Amino acid sequence: MIADHVHPGVQALAEALERHFRTDVPANLYASWHPTEAFGIHWDDHDTVIVQLEGAKRWNLCGATGPDPLRLDVEAPEKPEGPSLAEVALQAGDMLYVPRGWWHAVAATQGRPLHLTCGLPPATGHHLLVWLAGQLLHFPTLRANVVSEFAASLDACDPGRPAPSLPHIGDVPADPGLVLALTTARAELEGTDEAAVLPKTASTSTQN
Incomplete structure (x- = not known):
C-alpha cells in the first residue's frame, strides 16, 4: 500500500524526509502474515528508511555487488555469495537504513508484522542530463x-x-x-x- 497518499501521519513523515534529503519520498506499507520471505533476496535502486510499526521482522543484509546499480542498467548485479553481512531483528519502534544496491531478504518473526518503507530516490548524472535536455528545448535551433x-x-x-x-x-x-x-x-x-x-x-x- 502507498501509505503517504492515505495516512496524514505518514504523509507528514514523507514530507519531512523530502525537505531534509531534497528528493521525492514514496512511503509503502508492508504487512506479513507468515515467516516466508515474500520477495526473496533482492536490492533496490534507491536508499530506504525502514520503520517497524508492529510485530517483528528479520532482515538479512548482504551488501552491494555492483557500484550504484539502477533498474535501467544493461547488466543486473550478480547475486551475493556466502553468508550475509548482518542479521537485524526489528521490533516495533525500531528504524533501519538500507543503502541503495544492498541485497536483503526480509521475513516475519513475531506476530503480524507491519513496517513502513520510505524510499529515497538518488539524483544521478543521468537525471542531470535529462534536466539539461529539457532546458535546451527553449532554444529554437534545437527545436527544429x-x-x-x-x-x-x-x-x-x-x-x-x-x-x-x-x-x-x-x-x-x-x-x-x-x-x-x-x-x-x-x-x-x-x-x-x-x-x-x-x-x-x-x-x-x-x-x-
Whole structure:
C-alpha cells in the first residue's frame, strides 16, 4: 500500500524526509502474515528508511555487488555469495537504513508484522542530463528538425529499416537474372518516400 497518499501521519513523515534529503519520498506499507520471505533476496535502486510499526521482522543484509546499480542498467548485479553481512531483528519502534544496491531478504518473526518503507530516490548524472535536455528545448535551433550536418554524420552508421541478410553468398544459385545489391545505410534519402536511387559509390551490384 502507498501509505503517504492515505495516512496524514505518514504523509507528514514523507514530507519531512523530502525537505531534509531534497528528493521525492514514496512511503509503502508492508504487512506479513507468515515467516516466508515474500520477495526473496533482492536490492533496490534507491536508499530506504525502514520503520517497524508492529510485530517483528528479520532482515538479512548482504551488501552491494555492483557500484550504484539502477533498474535501467544493461547488466543486473550478480547475486551475493556466502553468508550475509548482518542479521537485524526489528521490533516495533525500531528504524533501519538500507543503502541503495544492498541485497536483503526480509521475513516475519513475531506476530503480524507491519513496517513502513520510505524510499529515497538518488539524483544521478543521468537525471542531470535529462534536466539539461529539457532546458535546451527553449532554444529554437534545437527545436527544429535535425540539422543536415548531423544527418550526414549518420551515413553508414544508422541501420535504418531492417533488411534480410545473405550470409552465404557462395550458395546463391547461378541465375543471370539474379542481382545482389549491397548498400550502405543513409540518414537522408532523396526522391520519393517509396524509393530512392543511391550513388554508385554507396552500392555494389553483381550478377551470378
